[in-house]
Amino acid sequence: MLKRLVNLSLPLCGIGLALLVWWGASKAVPDLPSPARTWEESKIYIVEPLAKRGEMDQGIARLAYYSLLRVARGFLLGIAIATPLGFLLGVSSTLTRMFDPIMQILRPISPLAWLPLGLVLFQKSEPAALFAIAVCSMWPTVINTMVGVRAIPQDYWNVARVLRLSKLTTFTRIIIPATLPYMFTGYRLSLGIAWLVIVASEMLTGTPGVGGFLWQEYNSLVYAHILLAILTIGIVGFALDRLMGMAETRLRAA
Amino acid sequence: MPFIEVTGVSKSFPSKRGTRHVLQNVSLAVEQGEFVAIVGAMGSGKSTLLSMLAGLTAPDTGTIHIGGEPLREIRRDAAFVFQNYSLLPWLTALDNVRLAVGAAFPELSRDEQRTRARRTLEKVGLGNAIARRPRQLSGGMRQRVAIARALATEPRVMFLDEPLGALDALTRESLQGELARLCGEGDGRVTTVMITNSVDEAILLSDKIVPILPGPPATLGSPIEVALPRPRSAAQLAHDDAAAQVRTHVIATLTEAVVGRAQIVGRALSGPPSAPDRARSTIVPRELRTAAEETS
Numbered sequence: 001m002l003k004r005l006v007n008l009s010l011p012l013c014g015i016g017l018a019l020l021v022w023w024g025a026s027k028a029v030p031d032l033p034s035p036a037r038t039w040e041e042s043k044i045y046i047v048e049p050l051a052k053r054g055e056m057d058q059g060i061a062r063l064a065y066y067s068l069l070r071v072a073r074g075f076l077l078g079i080a081i082a083t084p085l086g087f088l089l090g091v092s093s094t095l096t097r098m099f100d101p102i103m104q105i106l107r108p109i110s111p112l113a114w115l116p117l118g119l120v121l122f123q124k125s126e127p128a129a130l131f132a133i134a135v136c137s138m139w140p141t142v143i144n145t146m147v148g149v150r151a152i153p154q155d156y157w158n159v160a161r162v163l164r165l166s167k168l169t170t171f172t173r174i175i176i177p178a179t180l181p182y183m184f185t186g187y188r189l190s191l192g193i194a195w196l197v198i199v200a201s202e203m204l205t206g207t208p209g210v211g212g213f214l215w216q217e218y219n220s221l222v223y224a225h226i227l228l229a230i231l232t233i234g235i236v237g238f239a240l241d242r243l244m245g246m247a248e249t250r251l252r253a254a
Numbered sequence: 255m256p257f258i259e260v261t262g263v264s265k266s267f268p269s270k271r272g273t274r275h276v277l278q279n280v281s282l283a284v285e286q287g288e289f290v291a292i293v294g295a296m297g298s299g300k301s302t303l304l305s306m307l308a309g310l311t312a313p314d315t316g317t318i319h320i321g322g323e324p325l326r327e328i329r330r331d332a333a334f335v336f337q338n339y340s341l342l343p344w345l346t347a348l349d350n351v352r353l354a355v356g357a358a359f360p361e362l363s364r365d366e367q368r369t370r371a372r373r374t375l376e377k378v379g380l381g382n383a384i385a386r387r388p389r390q391l392s393g394g395m396r397q398r399v400a401i402a403r404a405l406a407t408e409p410r411v412m413f414l415d416e417p418l419g420a421l422d423a424l425t426r427e428s429l430q431g432e433l434a435r436l437c438g439e440g441d442g443r444v445t446t447v448m449i450t451n452s453v454d455e456a457i458l459l460s461d462k463i464v465p466i467l468p469g470p471p472a473t474l475g476s477p478i479e480v481a482l483p484r485p486r487s488a489a490q491l492a493h494d495d496a497a498a499q500v501r502t503h504v505i506a507t508l509t510e511a512v513v514g515r516a517q518i519v520g521r522a523l524s525g526p527p528s529a530p531d532r533a534r535s536t537i538v539p540r541e542l543r544t545a546a547e548e549t550s
Contacts, residue, residue, distance in 0.1 A: 155336065155338060155340040156340070156342065158310065158334075158336065158340060159336075159340050159342065161310060161328055162310070162332075162333075162334040163353065163354045163357045163358075163403075164328060164330065164357050165353070165357050166357070169353075169357065173342070173345070173353060177342070177344040178344075
């Protein structure tokens with residue numbers, strides 16, 4: 001009982017301390033709203049989370065929903081490309097040697113750099129945002145799937161050979177199940193990156209969503225709403241990671 | 255003409271300290287329906303020999319013929335049981351067996367494949383555990399699934415790589431009996447080559463024992479017939495004179511090779527040769543291990 005109380009109260013203490021620092025900072029910087037003022041000015045977005053009053057002036061849940069939808073589409077596009085690519089690179093060392101340098105060069109490029117290229121390529125902001133999300137978030141999935149295929153024990157390959165399994169059966173009954181845990185680790189990391197990218201791309205393209213809202217409120221000098229957006233981004237990102245983590249654990253246990 | 259005929263096979267692998275010669279000039283003949291046990295110390299190249307017979311690796315020199323044809327790839331009518339079971343952990347016992355059935359008999363419907371897999375599992379005494387995954391099975395049960403997987407394809411030839419090597423002594427004994435029953439039943443007996451490090455297991459199961467003389471490179475000793483009536487049981491063999499003779503013969507062949515090698519090594523180390531004292535080697539281990547263990 002006491003242990004549970006401590007387990008519960010320690011994170012609360014941490015949050016309390018963070019709020020204290022925030023409050024202190026707001027005393028020092030006049031433009032930074034205090035926690036209380038942030039709550040006061042953002043209340044309407046939280047109490048009416050699904051309200052739609054205008055293009056950007058919408059409840060926080062609705063804004064987060066737009067962002068999540070965009071992330072989901074970009075992420076799915078990304079892993080739809082990344083998973084087969086990972087399998088190919090895992091099976092063939094020739095392909096790995098061929099594409100590894102390109103991958104290492106493309107991997108560290110920031111979403112802010114991809115986005116203008118996407119705008120040039122697709123002319124519209126929405127496909128450009130999806131492009132940036134997909135191209136930034138795919139790498140962990142490519143690499144993890146590749147490593148997963150390489151980590152398949154020799155025993156399983158021997159089973160496939162001895163039973164004379166066809167290529168297709170070997171792929172569906174041995175390679176995929178053996179690689180699945182690695183793939184999911186990749187998906188989890190990819191989703192984390194996709195969520196990071198969404199905000200940047202919404203800020204630049206000005207589309208409705210948490211990131212677009214943040215940028216607009218900065219331009220309208222409503223600083224409390226910036227903090228609201230930041231907190232929302234953090235909480236949603238945390239929830240996404242937890243959900244993927246849970247899926248991953250279930251998969252490993254199965 | 256023997257069903258399996260190995261002639262002058264050698265195999266070596268590249269290693270950090272140059273080429274490692276594992277097997278040299280190995281010849282072996284196995285008749286149709288015969289059960290041959292290859293007995294030797296761990297790391298003497300037994301597994302290499304077996305994987306060449308199975309078509310998993312190709313020999314450097316020499317030829318292997320099975321059923322009159324030169325062996326080029328893994329045969330459709332061959333089955334393999336691995337020492338470490340090699341079951342797929344994400345499939346149930348039934349699906350592990352069904353995977354093999356499906357590959358061997360693609361013309362059967364899914365239901366027929368499943369029935370065949372279930373029947374084979376019942377035959378090895380796992381009728382109640384077909385829905386369990388390998389993780390939920392004991393070591394002995396896992397190896398039963400692996401044996402069922404091999405039997406379910408109705409092979410003409412089976413290769414058993416220390417099939418009971420990873421089991422505890424009691425489980426091992428009960429599975430030996432089971433294996434004797436499974437391999438001995440039916441009219442057309444399956445030609446079987448088994449690797450083992452237990453002389454008693456070889457006597458219980460086989461028609462012919464081929465000792466593998468440790469190297470490197472290892473060579474095969476001359477085969478020893480096991481002319482004992484079947485069915486055999488471990489308890490009965492323990493007191494059987496004929497069995498004792500075979501045992502002594504096999505162990506003598508194996509230890510002579512080991513002692514002979516030790517003398518050469520000893521001489522090289524200590525300089526002047528000393529008189530060999532074979533009378534001192536009265537304690538004869540049933541499961542032999544040699545200095546060549548690290549090569550396994």
